[in-house]
Amino acid sequence: MASEPGAAAGARVRALREERGLTLTALAAAAGIGKGSLSELESGRRNPTLDTLYAVAGPLGVPLGALLDFSAGAVAADEGFEGVLLHTERGESSTSEVYLLRVAAGVTRESPAHAAGAVEQLVVLAGGCRVEYAGHRVDVSTGGHASWPADVPHRYTAAGDADLRAVNVIVTPHGS
Missing domain, CATH: 1.10.260.40 (lambda repressor-like DNA-binding domains)
Structure with a gap:
């Protein structure tokens, strides 16, 4: 069960x-x-x-958090990857979800396109990360930031020998 x-x-x-x-x-x-x-x-x-x-x-047409009931502390995990929902802000025009990510060194998280107009941001707390989307590649090190359209397939990889620790913010417009 x-x-x-x-x-x-x-x-x-x-x-x-x-x-x-x-x-x-x-x-x-x-x-x-x-x-x-x-x-x-x-x-x-x-x-x-x-x-x-x-x-x-x-x-x-919903953000991931909707499937987690927007519950702070909810965990979404797969092998070598863990996202903990820290906060959800539901406004008139969009929903913002804030996750703490823990990604094992070398692990790649592939994500399908989110709802139309969705945008992701990543702030690296420790380790490094390579973000790839729509033919673009961005390398982000500790203290760095990246932002990309999340309504296209995208992926991020914990680069280097250290595990990635990052804050991930996903903003999904309503009515998409």
């Missing part, structure tokens, strides 16, 4: 899908995941991976 956080995320995915009038088949196809996997996620029989959450967030 899935854990309570996984079951809660699955229930949120189902509610958002139904709210948007999408069938299970349509969302699975748009997210590029199997219909059976999505069904198991929604029913709470499967814990979602970070890749799966990002995959469904885009087609649903």
